[in-house]
Amino acid sequence: MSEIQTTVDSIVDQYQADPTGLLSVLQDIQAKMNYLPQEALERVSERMKVPMPRVAGLATFYSAFSLKPRGRRVINVCMGTACHVRGAPLILDTLERKLGIGIDETTSDGEFTLLKVGCLGACALGPIVEVNGEIFGQMTVTKADKLPDKLLKEDRGGTEK
Amino acid sequence: MTADIATQAQQETVTFTVNGKTMQGRRGDSLLKVLLHEGYDIPHLCYHEAVTAYGSCRLCLVEVKKGRKTKVTTSCNYPLMDGIEVTTNSEKIRKHRKVVFELLLAQVPNSPELQSMAAQYGVTDTRFEKKYQDCILCGLCERVCREVVGVNALGFMGRGVEKDVGAPFKQPSKTCIGCGACVYVCPVNCIKEEQLPTKRTIVRWERNLPMQTCKRCGYPFAPTYQLLQMQKQTGLPWEFFELCPDCRDVKD
Known part of the structure; x- marks a missing residue:
């Protein structure tokens, strides 16, 4: 059995393969593997006795799921109305140029994935960028340009003890 | 006891009016189903009495x-419920x-079926930007495949402007x-089928299937996979499906 199948099986077993737990299973797989490989979805369908179109339908419906591998950090640029009028498109442009990737793409080193979101609900801090749950408010083009390097540096400082 | 059954039956039957005319029907039935049965001409695309109502075409x-x-x-x-007045x-x-x-015409401008329906309402053109799709995303194919055929080959993928119907991924x-x-x-005839002597292709789902030929007369009468599905559902021996429906009736 492949590694993916073993991972999926252990998660499916936690929910006793109950079809009502489908969404939770997909969330757990996404959290563990950073994306939903097709092989994993096929295994879920087989183990939970849920038809494949239903599994694939759910997996493609929610933006929390990704069918492509995501980077270690997911950068969410808020494009909600408030952030938009405060210059979010410029922030997005800057990050796209800095990282050399477009929306919904991942850098070749697997560090960053760039996404845009509707609204993060913290409009007073706009324009906002969110990275793996951490909020960076009142973004400027200058700050956005330095953000990826800053994140990489922080991470290195944190992990290399 | 009999009184109980009588009240139950009364609860089941509801009285309502349609365009001022009083009618009776069974509680919970689809209103459109009743109206069509009574002969009212109500346009509809995503409804079919064989499957669950979905309410996506918004025409009814x-x-x-x-x-x-x-x-x-x-x-x-x-x-259907008691005392409603329908216009x-x-x-x-x-x-x-x-x-x-x-x-609908903006989404699918070139469907003759849709055009003629719209023309009855005096709609020949759309003021909205034309998207030139061929599918109205009514989901009938998906529901029929799931509820009637029982195969579950289709589903909705994605959402919003990216929503599409079809096989996974x-x-x-x-x-x-x-x-x-x-x-x-x-309803808009966007799923095409190509029938050749030895194979059938469902163009939209890119599915090529071999045909089963009748053991006796040699006529390719149905896709083998369809027969396998029928065998699964009916539990009949495979020998039954080796003959075409015509040859099945012929006694040896």
Whole structure:
């Protein structure tokens, strides 16, 4: 059995393969593997006795799921109305140029994935960028340009003890 | 005991009015189903009595007055209840339907079926930007495949402007049995089937299937996968499916 199948099986077993737990299973797989490989979805369908179109339908419906591998950090640029009028498109442009990737793409080193979101609900801090749950408010083009390097540096400082 | 059954039957039957005419029907039935049965001409694309109502085409709009409130609602997924007053063809309804036709025409401008339906309401063009799709995303194919055929080869993928109907991941279908139910049921005729002597292709799902030839007369009568599905559902021996329906009746 492949590694993916073993991972999926252990998660499916936690929910006793109950079809009502489908969404939770997909969330757990996404959290563990950073994306939903097709092989994993096929295994879920087989183990939970849920038809494949239903599994694939759910997996493609929610933006929390990704069918492509995501980077270690997911950068969410808020494009909600408030952030938009405060210059979010410029922030997005800057990050796209800095990282050399477009929306919904991942850098070749697997560090960053760039996404845009509707609204993060913290409009007073706009324009906002969110990275793996951490909020960076009142973004400027200058700050956005330095953000990826800053994140990489922080991470290195944190992990290399 | 008999009184109980009588009250139960009374509860089941409801009285309502349609365009002022009093009618009776069974509680919970689809309003559109009843209206069509009574002969009212209500346009609809996503409804078929063989499957669950879905309410996506928005054409079967009617006005329903319940108590003191009147609302415009889709009739296909409106359950019949006591005392409702239904209006099927008011000025308001016609106006709403016209807009819905325009929206559908914007999505699928080149469907003769849709064009002729819209023309009946005087809609020949749309004011909205044309998207030139061929599918209205009514989901009939998906529901028929799931509820009637029982194969579950289709589903909705994505959402919003990216929503699409088809096999998982927009790849060629791996599970379609080639029965052609979706081809038959599609209201805008966008699922095409190509029939060759030895194979059948469901073009939209990119599914190529070999035909089973009758053991006796040699006529390719159905896709093998469809017969396998039928065998699974009926539990009949495979020998039964080796003969075409005509040869089955012939006694040796």
